[in-house]
Amino acid sequence: MSATSFGWLVLAFPLAGLLVIALAWRVLPGRSAGWIGSAAILGSFLSSIAALIDLQDHAENNRQLVDSAWTYASTADFNVDLAILVDPLSVFMCLVVSGVSFLIHVYSVAYMGGDRGYARFFAYLNYFVFSMLLLVLAANFVLLIVGWAFVGAASYLLISFWYRRGTATYAGIKAFVMNVIGDVGLVIAAFLLLRETGQLDYLGVFEAAQDEFSRNDGTLVAACLLILVGAFAKSAQLPLHTWLPDAMEGPTPVSALIHAATMVTAGVYLIARCFPLFELAPTAADVSAIIGTLTLLMAASIALVVTDLKRVIAYSTMSQIGYMVLGVSVGAYGAGLFHLMTHAFFKALLFMGAGSVIGAMAGIQDMDRMGGFKRAMPFTFVTFAIGALALAAFPLTAGFFSKDEVLAFTINRGGGFWVLAIVGYLAAAATAFYAFRMVFRVFYGEAVPEANELEGGHVAHGEPVNPMTGESEDTDVGFPGPEHHIAERSLPMKVAMAPLAVLALVAGVVAVPGVTDTLETFLDPTFESSRYHDTAPTEGSELIGLGIGGLISLTAIGAAFVVYLRRRGLTLELRDRFARVHGFLAHKWYFDELYDAVFVRPMATLGTFGRRVIETDFVQGFIVGGTTGIVRAGTSFARAIQTGFLRAYALLLLFGVAALVLYFLIAS
Amino acid sequence: MDVVWFLVLSAFIFVIGAAGVLTRRNPLVVLLCLELMLNAGNLALIAFSRMHGDGDGQIFALIVMVIAACEVVIGLGIIVAMYRRRLPIDVDEMSELRG
Numbered sequence A: 001m002s003a004t005s006f007g008w009l010v011l012a013f014p015l016a017g018l019l020v021i022a023l024a025w026r027v028l029p030g031r032s033a034g035w036i037g038s039a040a041i042l043g044s045f046l047s048s049i050a051a052l053i054d055l056q057d058h059a060e061n062n063r064q065l066v067d068s069a070w071t072y073a074s075t076a077d078f079n080v081d082l083a084i085l086v087d088p089l090s091v092f093m094c095l096v097v098s099g100v101s102f103l104i105h106v107y108s109v110a111y112m113g114g115d116r117g118y119a120r121f122f123a124y125l126n127y128f129v130f131s132m133l134l135l136v137l138a139a140n141f142v143l144l145i146v147g148w149a150f151v152g153a154a155s156y157l158l159i160s161f162w163y164r165r166g167t168a169t170y171a172g173i174k175a176f177v178m179n180v181i182g183d184v185g186l187v188i189a190a191f192l193l194l195r196e197t198g199q200l201d202y203l204g205v206f207e208a209a210q211d212e213f214s215r216n217d218g219t220l221v222a223a224c225l226l227i228l229v230g231a232f233a234k235s236a237q238l239p240l241h242t243w244l245p246d247a248m249e250g251p252t253p254v255s256a257l258i259h260a261a262t263m264v265t266a267g268v269y270l271i272a273r274c275f276p277l278f279e280l281a282p283t284a285a286d287v288s289a290i291i292g293t294l295t296l297l298m299a300a301s302i303a304l305v306v307t308d309l310k311r312v313i314a315y316s317t318m319s320q321i322g323y324m325v326l327g328v329s330v331g332a333y334g335a336g337l338f339h340l341m342t343h344a345f346f347k348a349l350l351f352m353g354a355g356s357v358i359g360a361m362a363g364i365q366d367m368d369r370m371g372g373f374k375r376a377m378p379f380t381f382v383t384f385a386i387g388a389l390a391l392a393a394f395p396l397t398a399g400f401f402s403k404d405e406v407l408a409f410t411i412n413r414g415g416g417f418w419v420l421a422i423v424g425y426l427a428a429a430a431t432a433f434y435a436f437r438m439v440f441r442v443f444y445g446e447a448v449p450e451a452n453e454l455e456g457g458h459v460a461h462g463e464p465v466n467p468m469t470g471e472s473e474d475t476d477v478g479f480p481g482p483e484h485h486i487a488e489r490s491l492p493m494k495v496a497m498a499p500l501a502v503l504a505l506v507a508g509v510v511a512v513p514g515v516t517d518t519l520e521t522f523l524d525p526t527f528e529s530s531r532y533h534d535t536a537p538t539e540g541s542e543l544i545g546l547g548i549g550g551l552i553s554l555t556a557i558g559a560a561f562v563v564y565l566r567r568r569g570l571t572l573e574l575r576d577r578f579a580r581v582h583g584f585l586a587h588k589w590y591f592d593e594l595y596d597a598v599f600v601r602p603m604a605t606l607g608t609f610g611r612r613v614i615e616t617d618f619v620q621g622f623i624v625g626g627t628t629g630i631v632r633a634g635t636s637f638a639r640a641i642q643t644g645f646l647r648a649y650a651l652l653l654l655f656g657v658a659a660l661v662l663y664f665l666i667a668s
Numbered sequence B: 001m002d003v004v005w006f007l008v009l010s011a012f013i014f015v016i017g018a019a020g021v022l023t024r025r026n027p028l029v030v031l032l033c034l035e036l037m038l039n040a041g042n043l044a045l046i047a048f049s050r051m052h053g054d055g056d057g058q059i060f061a062l063i064v065m066v067i068a069a070c071e072v073v074i075g076l077g078i079i080v081a082m083y084r085r086r087l088p089i090d091v092d093e094m095s096e097l098r099g
Helices: A003-024 A032-057 A088-111 A118-137 A141-159 A166-197 A202-212 A218-235 A243-249 A252-261 A265-273 A275-280 A282-303 A309-329 A333-360 A378-391 A398-413 A417-443 A449-455 A491-511 A518-527 A539-566 A570-577 A579-586 A588-641 A646-667 B003-023 B027-052 B056-084
Strands: A065-074 A079-086
Touching (some): A003 A118, A032 A118, A065 A141, A141 A166, A141 A243, A166 A243, A252 A333, A275 A282, A309 A398, A378 A417, A378 A491, A398 A539, A417 A539, A646 B003
16 A cells, blocks of 8 residues: 555544444443544554655655545646645644544543543544544645634534533634634635636645746735635634633643644644745745744743633643744744644643643632642643643753754844744743643642542542633533543543653654754655755754753743742732733733724624614615505505495495496597 | 387486485395396396397396396395394494405
């Protein structure tokens, strides 16, 4: 079998899993739906490995294989095929997506065990992974858009998985609307590219673009910016990011899936995939780099003050995606994708740890209520701390190498990129600080009653409440189930977290400056035509970057240690001293309020105006009321004649006949 | 005899019938007056028939009689129904058709 056959298999497994679970969920006993779903993704992962091995057998200049299943649409001078592109980039993405998703599936088998929507959950998960793999493997913009929209739909289904929880359905709608904005951008971009180059296949478009467009051609810049709209909506970058923190309404494994493997990395992938276009339109690439930098700074600053455990991790995702976007926008494709991979490992791990803690807290997500879980949850503590170390770019962890490689590339571009790199280092300090803010607040300090209870051997069982609004809830279908699961007590969760913890520690070995460059070499066939291919920073400067990054990370972790463990009152003092800054950050830079004022409120006013004035006065009053009024006025005369008196009718009849007779008499 | 006399008589009877229909409120009398009007028409038809010396008018008159019989049957039926339901026997009270 060739690499492309394995590519098709990668898609077939989750689709089959989805169909089996969706059609047979009634007869699937116990947790079998979860195992079927996990097995499907495992099949996908193994197929990806097979595709990788097969691809490595090809000659280096022959590693972009396109295979078409059938022609999707055929017109006079161009065809759209249902085709997949198997090249190092897509295989790399498939490996990360299916590998991490598999572990998340295994984790969910236990974590979602008590939920009434168990089979539905795994059908959705498989659908989500299938959509993402379709997006990654697509060989043309049409199939990309199909996968793109599928991912949006799947995220909607999963974010509002607990569909009887009002806040969850709102969050799902928000995510979907934001994503559709991106879809529209992407579709228009595809139209522009089709108009200019006459085709939609990636390879064809990229080749034609080299001849068709001059550097910074206006149309190409527009198309690239529209692609960015799509990428930013999926990857939750400014200004389309507000859905991501709200997406925390979904079950914790969904958060892990969205943040680590499937959804938010799509934008990074797209920018990396379209690198020939962005290199021809450096203006668009610069815009992308600047927005990535702004996002990473903004998200990191918000993560410093948010108290909801899952939302802190959500903002950290946004921030880390900012690094990836910055990386792939400045030409550091290998570095950006390297960070994508390491981030997938440690972010999935962090979410799994957070899920375990939330399980121990019986559904409560507020860090203000947590503390002292270190002794009660040793496994969760160790794995979560490893995830936090990697996120904080602690020296020699995976995140350390990837993040600093992105920043080293950025510095290497020189000029204004210096500023972006400095902002990146600044946010890196904030990242390390908030990562250990989570660790110190959740696992250290005074033990909360739930932690003591757990040490006594009993998992807390609170009343089921909505963690956002505090409303009490049912545990029926459409709400979170009654059971809570922690990693200490459940083998599948441990099995899922352990490999991720190992990877979060050691995944950096694939690209240690001056020692290994496995990932770079592997991705090289995709990116060798890049303008920045030979402008990688020297080993020396990378090592200096690593030194600075490590120093920043250690300092920030130390600061967090002082603030949250040594001088406990300091945070409150700081909050009161800088109340306005804190308020600004706690309100997430007022983005929700801004959108509310700029888009929602005017639309609502317009809607109210339409309902009150147009509908009531114009349609009902004028159009409907006007016609009925005319008819009514016209018939009032006819009604007046219909007196109901028999003799009056007779008289009229007589007059009528008399008139006729008179007429004929006079006429003759 | 000149046809005019017949027509004058016919007109008189017709007007008497019409006046009865318009002024009386008892449906029985109204029906009787309608018969007068119809028969006035019949008289005119027969007179013209004789004037022209052919039988067409007589055939018309026969058909009018048949129609009159039908009409009387229906009219009397309505009156009997009204009587059975103890409705007032008065055409002015029957004003259900008012628009």
